[in-house]
Amino acid sequence: MGLTGIQIFKLLPKTNCKECGVPTCLAFAMNLASGKADLDSCPYVSDEAREQLAEASAPPIRPVKIGYGARKVGIGGETVLFRHEKTFYGPPGFAAVLTTDMGDDVIDAKLRKWHTFNYERVGLMLRPELVAIKDVDGNAERFAQVTKKVYDASDFGCILMSDSPNVLKAGVSVSNGKNPLIYAATAGTIDALIELAKEGKCPLALKADSVEALMPLSQKAVSAGLKELVLDTGARSIKQLFEDQVCIRRAALLKQNRDLGFPTITFPCEMAPDLDGETLIASMLVAKYGGVMVLSDIEGENIFPLLLERLNIYTDPQRPMTVTPGIYEINNPGPDSPVMVTTNFSLTYFIVSGEIESSRVPSYLVIVDSEGLSVMTAWAAGKFSGDYVGGFIKKSGIAEKTTHKNVIIPGYAASISGDMEEELPGWKVKVGPREAAHLPKYLKEWKPE
Ligand code: SF4
Secondary structure, eight states: OOOOHHHHHHHSOOOOOOTTSSSOHHHHHHHHHTTOSOGGGOTTOOHHHHHHHHHHHSOSSOOEEESOGGGOEEEOOOOOSSGGGSOOOOOOEEEEEEETTSOHHHHHHHHHHHHTOOEEETTEEEOOOEEEEEOSSOOHHHHHHHHHHHHHHOOOEEEEEOSOHHHHHHHHHTTTTOOOEEEEEOTTTHHHHHHHHHHHTOOEEEEOSSHHHHHHHHHHHHHTTOOOEEEEOOOOSHHHHHHHHHHHHHHHHHSOOGGGOSOBEEOGGGTOSSHHHHHHHHHHHHHTTOSEEEESOOOHHHHHHHHHHHHHHTSOTTSOOBOOOEEEEESOOOTTSOEEEEEOBHHHHHHHHHHHHHHTOOEEEEEEOOTTOOHHHHHHTTSSOHHHHHHHHHHHTGGGTOSSOEEEEOGGGGGGHHHHHHHSTTOEEEEOOSSGGGHHHHHHHOOOO
């Protein structure tokens, strides 16, 4: 259980110096207890108190990192039950299984295939991050070989899966700081695997056959000093798994149950007869509340929708996604190319730029900072007014790139054309189509004046 506001207050300096941004230490303590303040905001906490307070101010679901480099996954860290309350922080990781009885050629081919699944969307790179290496016969040497092969041939993070601490030790020994998840400590292996996780500085998964049975395991691991734990309740039916995920999240957030305050690992690969079925289960878990989803394989048609769903669920609903304002060159434009202007709402940018790209007409797209609002909303909010957009065009430097002085505005913002022309003497402001889908035809017929 986390500390209460009063318990936290007792550990603070009680000088009410206000440096943390609130008037009293008591107010700061209350904010800390409810997760609204950051312990680092008070510079006067003693080291001893800091250790105790760090525990109290940690998010109810602890953050856990798995893997390394560009594919490192940061799961957990959640503070709310529902995304619309604030935001979700730790997007779940997707893993696919390699077993130690697969031939090297099969493993190589799978890794090569999985590596090709990279999708750029709204300026972000979406891809699966993890490989689950499953020991099938207790052969530690082969397990280490496969683990090393994954690290040598790819930048996937690893989940090391075995019932045997010795086999897992062999996998950790070739991981060289690449932060694999050790799966999984049970009541019978927890002591050995706590030691292994401490030695290897790796996150540790705990497995039991119910939510309740996980609690003594996590108590033991935490009292041994481990902070990065991942929970598997053992459920392999959809109903039970769903109930367990919700139960863990609610216990951690609403009851401050620290024993269950960790992200989960789930195994759609053990719950459905084919990859499509696994994908459906994984899609449920993206929303409620899987931490890692292990699939039997990765195919484009399965992973792409999951990655998109994850992107949608794990973006901050209070902050629109934006692209950087400026001039974007599409299809290698030159001095005679058309110039269009629109807002910096990501979706607007990607739809408009996609249509321009598909038209194959070399073009400039000027993106104005509209604080992430779409054209209609930005116009209504006064963030896409004629003088503002005109002023932006003037400063953008587009005039030096073209021989004509024509700019095309979105059809929905037709009413700003007059103000823009006043702001941009010598320029012609043309009203483009309302729908981006009509841009290719418009651009093909466009001529500068
Ligand atoms: Fe109290 Fe620390 Fe805030 Fe000062 S900075 S008021 S000592 S909590």
